[in-house]
Amino acid sequence: MADLLRISKVLYPSNKWNKRFEIDYIKAYDGDTIQATINGEKRKIRLLMVDTPEMNYDKGCAQPYAEQAKEFIEKAKKV
Template identity: 40%
Template sequence: MNHQFTLKAMLLLILLLMLVGCQLTPQETDPNRTQVQLIRTIDGDTLTVTYNGKQEKVRLLLIDTPEMSDSIYGKEPYAQEAKSYTAKLIQNAERLELEFDDGPERDKYSRLLAYVYVDGIMLQEALLKQGLARVAYIYPPNVRHVDMFKEIEDKSQDMALGIWSVEDYVQKDGFHPEVMIEP
């Protein structure tokens, strides 16, 4: 009888632990993330948020999207698609979070450098899967997700999605809109 009571008590304890675990919020399950409020989307890889009560620009770590206002070409090809995709994901989000890596939290322009999560989905990963970003600006020790990003980038490139659909548009040093201009 004592053995049956112990078994029932253990099962009840396991059930209670499972129920408590199901009720944890994402913030409680991942203490490395900080919830923020969106102010606006600047382009595909930059946004403005309220962080620690202050308005801050955030630059997405380890990716690059085409520029909305390049000094030579103006709006680069796929820039509007990247911005629209980012804005669409973020504007209806219930939860927007930042995750910092092991290195500096700011770049030379004082922007926060972070992985951005939209309702638990990493924005960098989503942009890479759509072919709207390339892996770039790899500065250790901010490299936590670089291997995963490169795998996703390779798949998008193999499928010729978005920025990868135009031969030589994406090169090691960035985007080259001039390859789309007919002589």
């Protein structure tokens, strides 16, 4: 067990980037990006290891399945 703990510390060293935060979900931009409040500050957050079709708000047309990916995130936040 001690070896497993030692390995996890090497693979996942403690730093400011891998801490858990309490967030208040605001909205989903698409299937891999959300807006949330962290410590009273609104933030745009990319979900790690998630890649979904883009909504392309600036171009006016979403990629195939982008709406479904966004809906999935919106439903998942209710769980």
